[in-house]
Amino acid sequence: MIKSGADTSSTGCETPRPLLNGNFTIFGDNLLVEYFCDDGFYMYGERYGACMFSEEKWTEDPPKCLAYDCPPLDPPSRGFVKMERNNSIARFSCKRRFYLMGGESTLFCLGNRWSGYSPLCVGSTVSSSSLGRQVLRNYTAPKENTLDFDDLLRESDQTCSRYRFIAPPVVENASSKTRYMFNEARKIWSIVANYTCDDGYSLVNEENRFMFCRNYRWWALTKPKCKKAVKVYHPCRDSRCGQVCIPGDSMQYACGCNRGYRLASDSYSCQDVNECMSNNGRCDHICYNRIGSRLCVCRHGYLKVGDHCIVNFLFRLMSCY
Known part of the structure; x- marks a missing residue:
């Protein structure tokens, strides 16, 4: 079962909060969550998380979807600012005997604005x-x-x-x-x-x-x-899971797999799923299996729109001459 970020129905854990400049998908019997960023943004944090039923919370906090090239920030008086990752992260610090006050010590580029206000350095x-x-x-x-x-x-x-x-x-x-x-x-x-x-x-x-x-x-x-x-011992710390570990009660855990994979017979490792074997991978024409996914290709004379193929009327018209 797969649920998008817009679906707020009950899971073992509370539905993650909306992701600014991104979205998420809950899958794997409502035990796994995968985050996505919109085009033009990159992910800062963990892409995957698992639901811990005993604590009713996700193993990872939602990541941030950041943009590059925000306007550079000036350092505070008696302080410094370090711009990282093409002006997508700003970290503030103060000179000796001075302390940060107000604002946040780290700001993130959220597109056309920063995530907060620059702090001050007070001695x-x-x-x-x-x-x-x-x-x-x-x-x-x-x-x-x-x-x-x-x-x-x-x-x-x-x-x-x-x-x-x-x-x-x-x-x-x-x-x-x-x-x-x-x-x-x-x-x-x-x-x-x-x-x-x-x-x-x-x-x-x-x-x-x-x-x-x-x-x-x-x-x-x-x-x-x-x-x-x-x-507190986390059961997934020493797990044998190949991809995703799902913590359970006491010292128990279960293994899961990312999308495009299935659990192998040993219950630990993951095998690639050949999506083309089921309904031609939902491709209109030709389906090529890839590790963890599949690729849809259209026959000659057709244009690919998403995973579908439509007639290329320009090609048909030119072939008449």
């Missing part, structure tokens, strides 16, 4: 007054969804950065990144530390990942803490 030694003149006109700090975050931000001040930079406290098995956010209550810029656990560890509470500055000290209602993550 820890910049006073709030000059920072406001440079940034406030062009940037509104993003608001967090959690009310507790807003409350804590309102209580914070600028003492960890304006008078002297005070590094955030060390959290075992974690690293932190700082960014400036505008404190609407006090009309000042406050510095916020966002903690991320090292590989193999996870936060005890995802909401307790921030620390704020107040009276020359970093503080939080509950300090971020990392714990040893529970190691």
Whole structure:
């Protein structure tokens, strides 16, 4: 069974979100998804994904369909921008002692526009007054969804950065990144530390990942803490599947094949399907089998339109002379 991106009927996983400048097909008993990009766009990410029934989610996030030759972007003040893949990807970074704020660190070319706005580079030694003149006109700090975050931000001040930079406290098995956010209550810029656990560890509470500055000290209602993550074994990691692995419950998995192939008798490898053996591959005239697909060819005196053949009236007219 094959379903296009326009079909929203139920599968083991939620139907993937619409793909900008592309589409997708669900096949293989609703366990596999293949993504396509429109003409003029190339794929950035994984083409195939499988449905994990136990977690009810796809193994891969949808890719991006990017275009080449977007207008080049200027680097931010005190920063850099690296244009990649013929101006289809822009990556931003800042000079030492400066931090990205606002926008995204990586932008993608979506055709005639970029995926977002360029970020700014803000330094820890910049006073709030000059920072406001440079940034406030062009940037509104993003608001967090959690009310507790807003409350804590309102209580914070600028003492960890304006008078002297005070590094955030060390959290075992974690690293932190700082960014400036505008404190609407006090009309000042406050510095916020966002903690991320090292590989193999996870936060005890995802909401307790921030620390704020107040009276020359970093503080939080509950300090971020990392714990040893529970190691989850993915059954497809060591599978013997030749093309597509479909994870199941516990340690089990099943193998599948891409379009144009079928599962061999060993249940692991894939064999090419000769599409021409069934209904002439749906070709009007001549069908040639190819690895993973087939090719339709028209007889002399006909024109090929898609997979169909129509009479070439110009050829018939010229043959009369």
